[in-house]
Amino acid sequence: MVFAIPGAVQAAVLAATGQNPEDGLVLAGLGLGISVVGWLAAIGSRFTRTAPRPAEDVARTELYIRTGPGVAISSVTGMLVIVVVIMVAAPQGTSPEIMPVLAALAVFPMPIAAALLYSGHLHRHRDRLYANWLARR
Numbered sequence: 001m002v003f004a005i006p007g008a009v010q011a012a013v014l015a016a017t018g019q020n021p022e023d024g025l026v027l028a029g030l031g032l033g034i035s036v037v038g039w040l041a042a043i044g045s046r047f048t049r050t051a052p053r054p055a056e057d058v059a060r061t062e063l064y065i066r067t068g069p070g071v072a073i074s075s076v077t078g079m080l081v082i083v084v085v086i087m088v089a090a091p092q093g094t095s096p097e098i099m100p101v102l103a104a105l106a107v108f109p110m111p112i113a114a115a116l117l118y119s120g121h122l123h124r125h126r127d128r129l130y131a132n133w134l135a136r137r
Contacts (some may be wrong), residue, residue, distance in 0.1 A: 004031025010104040017096040024100065049137075050093045054131065061123050068120035072113035079109045 004027075011024025039046075083106045087093040093102075123128065 006104040013100040072116040
């Protein structure tokens with residue numbers, strides 16, 4: 001999804017500016033294909049009946065829980081600042097040829113940030129989630 005979402009945004013901006021959305025659609029298709037391959041490669045571990053292994057590095061997990069949200073927010077904010085600077089400082093920063101690329105760049109860290117926040121949620125609630133998993137088993 002890291003490439004699929006920016007590709008879809010790029011295709012939408014290309015179409016909105018009267019250009020051929022093919023580049024964005026190719027990027028979106030590539031991203032979806034990579035996501036499908038990743039899910040298929042991990043399907044065995046996602047739907048297994050074996051018990052999960054306990055966390056071995058609790059200190060690292062606690063550090064991740066504390067730093068994950070900050071990293072997610074700062075990566076999105078940093079990319080948006082970079083895009084705005086390019087739009088303002090570049091001679092043709094707001095031209096129709098540049099806007100689709102800038103839109104894709106602006107959206108690029110968002111799926112990564114969402115994954116970081118979701119992973120942090122799983123780490124924070126791991127005891128409750130594990131107890132629920134045991135109850136269903």
